[in-house]
Amino acid sequence: MKKIAILLCIATGLISCGNKKDEINLPITRTFDCDVLVIGGGPAGLSAAICSARKGVKTILAERNGCLGGMATSGMVAPLMSSTTPDGKTMIIRGFFEEFVDSMIAANGAIHPLKSEIGSLTAYRDKGHHGLTTFDYECFKKTAEDLCKQAGVELLYHLLFVKADTEDNKVTAAYFATKAGIWKITAKTYIDCTGDGDVAESAGVPYIYGDGNGDIQASSLFFTVRNVNKAAMDAHNEECKKNNDFEGQFYMREILAAREAGEFPIWRQKIALFENLDGTYTVNMAQNDSVNGLDPKQITDAEITGREQAAIIVKFLRKYVKGCENCELGSTAEQLGVRETRRIEGEYTVTAEDAKNSVKYPDPIFCCANSMDIHRKGRVEYVARNTNEPYYVPYRALLPKKIDNMLVAGRCASAERPVMAAIRVIPPCFAMGQAAGTAAAMAVKNGVSPKKIDSNELVSTLKADGVYLP
Numbered sequence: 001m002k003k004i005a006i007l008l009c010i011a012t013g014l015i016s017c018g019n020k021k022d023e024i025n026l027p028i029t030r031t032f033d034c035d036v037l038v039i040g041g042g043p044a045g046l047s048a049a050i051c052s053a054r055k056g057v058k059t060i061l062a063e064r065n066g067c068l069g070g071m072a073t074s075g076m077v078a079p080l081m082s083s084t085t086p087d088g089k090t091m092i093i094r095g096f097f098e099e100f101v102d103s104m105i106a107a108n109g110a111i112h113p114l115k116s117e118i119g120s121l122t123a124y125r126d127k128g129h130h131g132l133t134t135f136d137y138e139c140f141k142k143t144a145e146d147l148c149k150q151a152g153v154e155l156l157y158h159l160l161f162v163k164a165d166t167e168d169n170k171v172t173a174a175y176f177a178t179k180a181g182i183w184k185i186t187a188k189t190y191i192d193c194t195g196d197g198d199v200a201e202s203a204g205v206p207y208i209y210g211d212g213n214g215d216i217q218a219s220s221l222f223f224t225v226r227n228v229n230k231a232a233m234d235a236h237n238e239e240c241k242k243n244n245d246f247e248g249q250f251y252m253r254e255i256l257a258a259r260e261a262g263e264f265p266i267w268r269q270k271i272a273l274f275e276n277l278d279g280t281y282t283v284n285m286a287q288n289d290s291v292n293g294l295d296p297k298q299i300t301d302a303e304i305t306g307r308e309q310a311a312i313i314v315k316f317l318r319k320y321v322k323g324c325e326n327c328e329l330g331s332t333a334e335q336l337g338v339r340e341t342r343r344i345e346g347e348y349t350v351t352a353e354d355a356k357n358s359v360k361y362p363d364p365i366f367c368c369a370n371s372m373d374i375h376r377k378g379r380v381e382y383v384a385r386n387t388n389e390p391y392y393v394p395y396r397a398l399l400p401k402k403i404d405n406m407l408v409a410g411r412c413a414s415a416e417r418p419v420m421a422a423i424r425v426i427p428p429c430f431a432m433g434q435a436a437g438t439a440a441a442m443a444v445k446n447g448v449s450p451k452k453i454d455s456n457e458l459v460s461t462l463k464a465d466g467v468y469l470p
């Protein structure tokens, strides 16, 4: 009965039906149709859309913000985490990610990961911080839009996905809240790149939130500071390194003292400033624990607290950190940095044991060496690996259970928590996006579900498109 009512409702151009007081009926004001619909234009989504459109299928990319990049731009996350082997010597996340970085370099908007030396660019951290990509936020946005345009992606900004219709294990339509009412987009294949698995959840795909028992990693609002004396900061760093004074290098004693004095009510142990191309520094030191990144009210509160923390941190830097005596707040991100929400249950879930031991799969889509780190209140928990070999992610981790015409790429793909804590960083998200977009186009061209494409053909196509799969 409910199904008939929904069908009737859609036939009449309404997004929902029912006459309960807590439901609303809204007319659909515009419709679109395409082969591949990518929802969410962060690192995973923009890669998926560009790689799909390049294969000649009609691709729409729907994004709720007014720019592409997700956390990398609206969240002001920087730099792009490691895309190399742990020693920083060989770039292993390549393919479309490498092309994107090269395009930013050509526009003077990035430093190649193999040229980013340990120093202020990497916030002085050796472990896990080789092979970073320092980049400019504006250049990232423009590069993403240019490449979308060249590939023929139809970009639709200011569309917030709110609901999916499903029938016979397939998504049949996606609905978006817009300033101009409800818009409906239909596609042959849907790719969920919302970071939160919004589309998958709406379509009934099973998922896990955080650790599965309510625990969730901390969130952080990024911001920048200007007027930093780089020479003084670097000199302090060198001095501490010479004296093996790790705590001094990261001002850990000062943070403790400031916390005791009531000047630093933030659960961070170390300073973390990353030098940008324009001489400003990105600061990753704010922290909100237990924020549910799916709840707008909690996100709002955390953003407000994040800006309060930014002011506190600037005060701390001016008082304690050499070279920061005259620093000032540059800008704060417009969007809270949410590390963790949903991870879908896929046809395969990459386990921590797989990643620890570099298990090989028949359908690898990329390999990486990012560290598995879980951000908790007051500490970061590192999960050790048993080998230095890169580890792999299989195509099946992008294929959700229950729904046959959908792929999920980025922070909400199918991996155990420690693995997602590693592959959620931006370069692996690019790699997942490339695989999802390529696979979606193959599925459309062959008239089959993404679950039925030839994964050998996918792997050889990815390799031909520059993906490094030794």
Ligand SMILES: Cc1cc2nc3c(=O)[nH]c(=O)nc-3n(C[C@H](O)[C@H](O)[C@H](O)COP(=O)(O)OP(=O)(O)OC[C@H]3O[C@@H](n4cnc5c(N)ncnc54)[C@H](O)[C@@H]3O)c2cc1C
Binding pocket: 039, 040, 041, 042, 043, 044, 045, 062, 063, 064, 065, 068, 069, 070, 071, 072, 077, 078, 079, 080, 081, 082, 159, 160, 161, 162, 193, 194, 195, 196, 198, 219, 220, 221, 284, 336, 337, 338, 339, 340, 409, 410, 411, 412, 424, 425, 426, 427, 429
């Ligand atoms: C505090 C913090 C620090 C980090 N530090 C680093 C770092 O130093 N280096 C690094 O490489 N990575 C870092 N990361 C990780 C990285 O930024 C993200 O995990 C990565 O951007 C995820 O990419 P994504 O494409 O899956 O999702 P996102 O970047 O979150 O992009 C998702 C996109 O989908 C859109 N969207 C979401 N929901 C909807 C909807 N319902 N309708 C329409 N659009 C929607 C969003 O607006 C966004 O554009 C950090 C993350 C956090 C939170």
